[in-house]
Amino acid sequence: MKLNLNGKEMEVEEGKTLLTICRENGIVVPTMCFQASLTPEARCRVCLVEMNGELVTACSTKPREGAAIITNSKRVLDARRLNMELMIPNRSCKSEDDFEACEIYKEVGMKPRFSQIKNYLPDLGAAVIRDNNKCINCGRCVRVCAEIQGVYAIDFASRAHNEHVTPYSEKHLSDVACIRCGQCILHCPVGAISERSHVEEVMAALADPNKHVVAQVAPSIRAALGELFGMPAGTLVTGKTVALLRKLGFNKVFDVDLGADMTIMEEASELLHRLENGGKIPMITTCCPGWILMMEFFYHDLIPYMSTCKSPHEMLGMLIKTYYAKKAKIDPKNIVVVSIMPCTAKKFESARPEMESGVDYVLTTRELGRMAKIMKADFASLPDEEFDPALGISTGAGVIFGATGGVMEAALRTAHFLATGKELEALEINEIRGMKGIKEGKIVLNGKEIRFACAHGGANARKLIEQKDKYHFIEMMACPGGCIGGGGQPIYRDPDTLRKRTEAIYSADRASKIRRSHENPVVQEIYKKLLGAPLSKKAERLLHTKYTKRSRF
Amino acid sequence: MQILRKTNLKALAKAHALGQEGVIALIERKGLEGRGGAAFPTGKKWRTCHDTQADERFVVCNADEGEPGTFKDKFIILNNPKTMIEGILIAAYAIGAKRCFIYLRGEYEFLRPKLQRQVKSMLKRAKTDVTIEIVRGAGAYICGESTALLQSLQGNRGTAMSKPPNPTRNGLWGKPTMINNVETLTCAAQAVLFDNWKPEVRLFSLSGNIQNPGVYEFPIGVKMSKVIKAANPKRKLKAVSFGCFGGIMPVDENMAITPETLMMEKCHHGAYSIIFADETNNVVDLSLSIAKFYTYESCGKCTPCREGTVRMLNLLRKIHSGEGSREDLPILCELANHIQETALCGLGQTCGNHVLTSILHFPQDYEAYFSKK
Numbered sequence A: 001m002k003l004n005l006n007g008k009e010m011e012v013e014e015g016k017t018l019l020t021i022c023r024e025n026g027i028v029v030p031t032m033c034f035q036a037s038l039t040p041e042a043r044c045r046v047c048l049v050e051m052n053g054e055l056v057t058a059c060s061t062k063p064r065e066g067a068a069i070i071t072n073s074k075r076v077l078d079a080r081r082l083n084m085e086l087m088i089p090n091r092s093c094k095s096e097d098d099f100e101a102c103e104i105y106k107e108v109g110m111k112p113r114f115s116q117i118k119n120y121l122p123d124l125g126a127a128v129i130r131d132n133n134k135c136i137n138c139g140r141c142v143r144v145c146a147e148i149q150g151v152y153a154i155d156f157a158s159r160a161h162n163e164h165v166t167p168y169s170e171k172h173l174s175d176v177a178c179i180r181c182g183q184c185i186l187h188c189p190v191g192a193i194s195e196r197s198h199v200e201e202v203m204a205a206l207a208d209p210n211k212h213v214v215a216q217v218a219p220s221i222r223a224a225l226g227e228l229f230g231m232p233a234g235t236l237v238t239g240k241t242v243a244l245l246r247k248l249g250f251n252k253v254f255d256v257d258l259g260a261d262m263t264i265m266e267e268a269s270e271l272l273h274r275l276e277n278g279g280k281i282p283m284i285t286t287c288c289p290g291w292i293l294m295m296e297f298f299y300h301d302l303i304p305y306m307s308t309c310k311s312p313h314e315m316l317g318m319l320i321k322t323y324y325a326k327k328a329k330i331d332p333k334n335i336v337v338v339s340i341m342p343c344t345a346k347k348f349e350s351a352r353p354e355m356e357s358g359v360d361y362v363l364t365t366r367e368l369g370r371m372a373k374i375m376k377a378d379f380a381s382l383p384d385e386e387f388d389p390a391l392g393i394s395t396g397a398g399v400i401f402g403a404t405g406g407v408m409e410a411a412l413r414t415a416h417f418l419a420t421g422k423e424l425e426a427l428e429i430n431e432i433r434g435m436k437g438i439k440e441g442k443i444v445l446n447g448k449e450i451r452f453a454c455a456h457g458g459a460n461a462r463k464l465i466e467q468k469d470k471y472h473f474i475e476m477m478a479c480p481g482g483c484i485g486g487g488g489q490p491i492y493r494d495p496d497t498l499r500k501r502t503e504a505i506y507s508a509d510r511a512s513k514i515r516r517s518h519e520n521p522v523v524q525e526i527y528k529k530l531l532g533a534p535l536s537k538k539a540e541r542l543l544h545t546k547y548t549k550r551s552r553f
Numbered sequence B: 001m002q003i004l005r006k007t008n009l010k011a012l013a014k015a016h017a018l019g020q021e022g023v024i025a026l027i028e029r030k031g032l033e034g035r036g037g038a039a040f041p042t043g044k045k046w047r048t049c050h051d052t053q054a055d056e057r058f059v060v061c062n063a064d065e066g067e068p069g070t071f072k073d074k075f076i077i078l079n080n081p082k083t084m085i086e087g088i089l090i091a092a093y094a095i096g097a098k099r100c101f102i103y104l105r106g107e108y109e110f111l112r113p114k115l116q117r118q119v120k121s122m123l124k125r126a127k128t129d130v131t132i133e134i135v136r137g138a139g140a141y142i143c144g145e146s147t148a149l150l151q152s153l154q155g156n157r158g159t160a161m162s163k164p165p166n167p168t169r170n171g172l173w174g175k176p177t178m179i180n181n182v183e184t185l186t187c188a189a190q191a192v193l194f195d196n197w198k199p200e201v202r203l204f205s206l207s208g209n210i211q212n213p214g215v216y217e218f219p220i221g222v223k224m225s226k227v228i229k230a231a232n233p234k235r236k237l238k239a240v241s242f243g244c245f246g247g248i249m250p251v252d253e254n255m256a257i258t259p260e261t262l263m264m265e266k267c268h269h270g271a272y273s274i275i276f277a278d279e280t281n282n283v284v285d286l287s288l289s290i291a292k293f294y295t296y297e298s299c300g301k302c303t304p305c306r307e308g309t310v311r312m313l314n315l316l317r318k319i320h321s322g323e324g325s326r327e328d329l330p331i332l333c334e335l336a337n338h339i340q341e342t343a344l345c346g347l348g349q350t351c352g353n354h355v356l357t358s359i360l361h362f363p364q365d366y367e368a369y370f371s372k373k
Helices: A018-024 A074-087 A100-108 A140-148 A183-187 A199-207 A219-223 A225-229 A238-248 A256-277 A289-298 A300-305 A312-328 A345-349 A365-374 A396-402 A406-420 A458-466 A497-511 A521-531 A537-543 B010-030 B042-051 B072-079 B081-095 B106-126 B146-153 B182-193 B224-231 B259-264 B283-297 B303-320 B328-342 B346-351 B353-361 B363-371
Strands: A002-005 A008-011 A048-051 A054-057 A068-070 A128-130 A155-157 A164-166 A193-195 A212-217 A252-255 A335-341 A361-364 A438-445 A448-456 A473-477 B058-063 B099-104 B131-136 B177-181 B201-208 B214-219 B237-242 B248-250 B273-278
Touching (some): A018 A048, A018 A068, A048 A074, A054 A074, A074 A100, A140 A183, A140 A458, A199 A361, A212 A256, A219 A256, A219 A396, A238 A252, A238 A365, A312 A521, A335 A345, A335 A365, A406 A448, A438 A458, B010 B042, B010 B081, B058 B182, B072 B081, B072 B106, B081 B099, B081 B182, B248 B353, B273 B283, B283 B303, B283 B363, B303 B363, B346 B353
Parallel strands (some): A212 A335, A335 A361, B058 B099
Antiparallel strands (some): A128 A193, A155 A164
């Protein structure tokens, strides 16, 4: 098909949108409501271009044969600017505001003339906070919640200039079936949605001399934190993260990977126990608090299928307040456990009454970055430091928890050993790696075929649930990509970011000396000194939890 | 009146005799155009819908007449509903639809019980397996826009969707759906049956400062003086406004009302609803009321319409309160033009007409407010 793009004749494939054509030809067309992973809605009207003398939205228009397209006329630029101006009337876009809108704001050359007319009360959820006054009604949060997460917690309400995003009946996010995954935060171009911040509480604890403040760092933080300080996506910053936390004043810095190793020991044992004793199969993993909430809201009949294991940081939090407190001779009351997590749902998780949590505060990756900026820590120049040894030895199996399929892979490595006494021949299970929505595979344990599957993104999880009976073991992650794409991670624009972070996680696994959870000496020591064996009475009490049926309304 | 001619199921019988292809060809030949305001050739719409591959098709009768000053559909539903229902059945036959809907304006609830009975009796008399459901709108003007109407019919929030896909190819539940106005479908039945049916005869809804408001029938090209005579104003008329979205122009008794002559005055005929303003009215007042209407009725989906209309309203309010100045007019025009150029649906694309034409034709009315300061 022939086209005339800015006066240049060219041949393009049929069926592509103008936006795709422009971007392929290196022409910048600003967009606000468009995201490649979501259905284009053509709401914001910023991606305007001129086609055959008419202004059309590039994201939703497919050109016809011989169309003449102009992307840089004054008419186009003026129209884009005015739409931005109407959308964001009073935005000052200071240097620390690093939102997508600000870039476009500068790109189109704004001159604010209109006054702000929005006047909403902010929605102060326990994990996710929304401020409709900043909202520009691009609808990305609504679409990601519906299309990718399959949760439908928020939608537009009212008409005209009163149109706003809200949970049903103007309720608060905490009161509706929201799984707190925080994907809406990642997709918001103006920062109207954010996590409930615990930075102040943590800084107060750090300043208190009576408190022994312990940080535990989730696997996926090390693959993403660097992005907040201008490093390219996929830079592994494990050592610098530890150094940063020490610099911020944390007394001890532990690796959640150890908790992950504990989870694996418990979960693999539970799986084998269920397989041998005719328990509920498939067993479904419960490391992801977003998925747990989804199950509790929408799939009450799944509760018996769920593993009862706590998530890694909850396990480690418990161990810090018992095993470590005893070992270091510190009163558990004076220990403050702060989890650095890629996740907003973890904030909710550690407040669950069923959990009897050992974790006091959860900070997201972004909050940690903010804290570093408040304390003026120069991240790039920090040395690489090691985790504290008391609880700090971890395995590659724990690291890959950060990526989708990782829990499954780590659990299978250990389950195979526990069941057969032999190690798995191929250590890397490639069929459950990668960004495919639903992945499946099988291994043979003692002559019995074990089929497993994993899903990431709520909508994929819903699909996988429909066919759950085909499998023995299912891993669910609420966020696309698993924890590396979690709602607490740095906001990214390049769709390739998730792949790069995943690669970093797997390279950390490859670089680990120990790659199987059951080989971790600390794990062995904890079982020897504290718990006895996996699934023992004491382990059940400290490391396992139960679930609640929640009403959707 | 032509619109009141009854067809008594003879049109449907004739349609059956002509065959699907024959009916569509006949409608095309008779030159029937959509009467909702956009004047899209009806035959073409029917043909597209008929030619689109699908296992199911739908017909929707758009009775969500909501523009202030327009009340012709109510007139038809009150006075000739059976012909309208027959029109729906003919349309369903022509494209091969089995399920039809009448999307009735929420405020027309009082029409529903009677209409329901008429539908029932017509379906019985026609001995057809086609069903017609009456669905009541919830009161949003935007749901008269075809894509928003379909969203509403499917139980979603009534917001305009970007085209393509056009509903004729991909409408209700992804199936080809033909949406026609009440008047269009009534005319379709009459056009099929009567050889002397005239396509240029249109319904005019007259209202405003006149003594005989109501629905009248005039051919396109009628002299404005004739319309004014029928309307019977008390005082000297000053301006005619074509609904809310067609624009406003000074009274010109000698002008023949055709789409072309209106275009010369930057106006658009729409559904031929005419609101008359006389010497005692100020055009700015009219613009303000109309701005209130579309600011309230915008669906809120696209930025220019959601944010732009309210800013236009605010500027008009400022002018109306005597606080405005000449500097406000360029911004007002910029906004109006901008919304028209970049909005997603027909509402946004036409909502600036009134402000633009009122500034063009009646600058003195705005001046009057500026000098009040």
